[in-house]
Amino acid sequence: MARRKMKHELISNESKRKVSFKKRKGGLLKKMNELTTLCGVMGCAIIYSTFDNRPEIWPSLPMLTRVLDKFIESPEEERERYTMNQKTFLGRHISWSSNALEREKKKNRGLEIQLTLNECLAGKSMQDLTCLEDMKELQLLLEENIKCFTDKIETMDLNYENENKK
Amino acid sequence: MARRKMKHELISNESKRKVSFKKRKGGLLKKMNELTTLCGVMGCAIIYSTFDNRPEIWPSLPMLTRVLDKFIESPEEERERYTMNQKTFLGRHISWSSNALEREKKKNRGLEIQLTLNECLAGKSMQDLTCLEDMKELQLLLEENIKCFTDKIETMDLNYENENKK
C-alpha cells in the first residue's frame, strides 16, 4: 500500500512476503490494541504463520479465554449471561441500581477496569497500575479464572483415588 | 487518526465511540483479510462489544479451529523440530521425543497447554478434559498470571499503610 498499489493476492516473492508479513502483523496488532482501548471492547487476534514458531495471540491467552467464552454462549442466554459475567467481573462489589446515572457510572467503572486488565495482560506497563482497588479487582478476576480449574482438578483427584481403590 | 491525533484512551463521548468502533472494526477485519491473503497465513479476529448483538469473528469459527489445529499438522520444517507421536488429549496430544527438543520442551509445553485451553474454549466441552495432568498445568498457568498481581497488591498495601503512618 505504499510505493505501489497491491493486488489482493499472495505475494509471490517469498522474502518480500515475509517482510510484508512482519510489518502487517505489527500493524494489525496495533490496530487491535487501539480498537479495544479507544472503543472499550474486548477483542483478540490469532495469527498462525510459518514465519513464527508459535501463533501470535493478542492480547493474551486469558483475554482470549474471556472473548471466546462469550462467543460460544448461545444467543438466547447471551444477554443474561453477559450481565452475570459483568457482575462477577466487577468482583461482586457492584450492584446494579435502578438509577440510570448510577448504572452508567458503574458501567464505565467496569470498562475502565477491563481496559486496564487488557493492557496489563498485553504486557504493558504494570508500573502504571497505581490504584489499589483496581489491582484487587484484577486479582479477583484472575482468581475466578483458576477457580473452575481448581474445582475440576479436585473432582478429578477424588475420582482418580476412587478408581485406584477398586 | 484523521482530522485530529487521538490519545490512546477510551473515547469518552459514547456516540463518537460507537461511530469509531464501527469504522475501526471494519478496518481491522479488512487488514486481517489482506494479511492472510497477501502473506498466505491463517488468522482470526474476534471482537466482542456491546455495540453488536453477537461477537464479530473473522473469518469464521471453523477457521479459528483450523488456525489452532494447524499446530498439530505442522509443515515439514516444523516436523523436524516437533515430533508428534502420542495422542492423549482429544486425540491430539503432542509430545516431544528427540534430545534436540529437550531444551525447548518447557517452552513448547506452554504452547500445548494454550492449544488445549483454546480448543476447549473454541466450543469443545470442558467435560472432555480428562487428563488430570493437563488440568493441573492449566491451573498453574493461570496461577502464574495472578501471582504478579498478588505481589503488587501486597506491596501497595504496605506502602499504603506506611503512608498513613506518616
Place this chain on the structure above:
DNA sequence: AGATCTATGTATAAAGA
C-alpha cells in the same frame, strides 16, 4: 537477516447532509 527512510496508498475523525 534487520533497521531506516520515504513516497504513496489507506484508514479514519470530524463535519456536513
Place this chain on the structure above:
DNA sequence: TTCTTTATACATAGATC
C-alpha cells in the same frame, strides 16, 4: 442516527545500507 465527504494521520512497499 446513518450516509458521504474531506482533511489528516497512519501504514507500508520498495529502496538503501
